[in-house]
Amino acid sequence: MNKIKVVTKSPSETIELGKKLGRYADKGKIIFLEGNLGAGKTTLVKGISEYYQCTQIAKSPTFILITTYTGKINVNHCDFFRLNYSEEIFDLALEEYLENGNLIIEWPEIAKKYLPEPDLKINIEFDGITQKREIIIHSNAKIEV
Numbered sequence: 001m002n003k004i005k006v007v008t009k010s011p012s013e014t015i016e017l018g019k020k021l022g023r024y025a026d027k028g029k030i031i032f033l034e035g036n037l038g039a040g041k042t043t044l045v046k047g048i049s050e051y052y053q054c055t056q057i058a059k060s061p062t063f064i065l066i067t068t069y070t071g072k073i074n075v076n077h078c079d080f081f082r083l084n085y086s087e088e089i090f091d092l093a094l095e096e097y098l099e100n101g102n103l104i105i106e107w108p109e110i111a112k113k114y115l116p117e118p119d120l121k122i123n124i125e126f127d128g129i130t131q132k133r134e135i136i137i138h139s140n141a142k143i144e145v
């Protein structure tokens with residue numbers, strides 16, 4: 001696995017990073033986003049959905065586990081924070097989403113035993129005080145941002 005680290009200092013820098021990572025999140029790709037609440041996972045998804053020129057703005061889904069933003073591809077944004085038990089993901093038919101889009105998963109930890117290895121695994125670290133975010137990107141392919 002390749003590993004790179006990027007530090008951002010504002011939400012807009014994280015969105016910019018998401019735009020640069022967009023090309024690695026094409027149709028059929030699976031992306032895991034890890035990091036505590038408020039780390040910036042959803043902010044990063046905003047950048048990826050901008051890259052694919054999706055019209056809707058990415059936000060944290062409240063009651064639904066998966067939201068599709070349509071653009072050049074479907075950006076399928078999952079948030080498993082509210083899963084009660086990991087088997088709930090079987091009802092989502094996740095593989096079908098990969099035909100026309102990617103799958104970007106916040107809180108993949110919760111259902112990890114039923115998920116395949118991701119193409120990208122992104123971990124966002126923050127101190128809970130400042131706007132600094134350390135974003136560690138693991139990938140099978142070599143990536144440049």
Ligand code: ADP
Nearest residue numbers: 008009010011014037038039040041042043131
């Ligand atoms: P998560 O999805 O990980 O819970 P969000 O992206 O919804 O996190 O929220 C991140 C919060 O942190 C937002 O309020 C955003 O404005 C703020 N923030 C501050 N600095 C940054 C940064 N460098 N990158 C991303 N978000 C940041």
Ligand code: MG
Nearest residue numbers: 041042060106
């Ligand atoms: Mg979120």
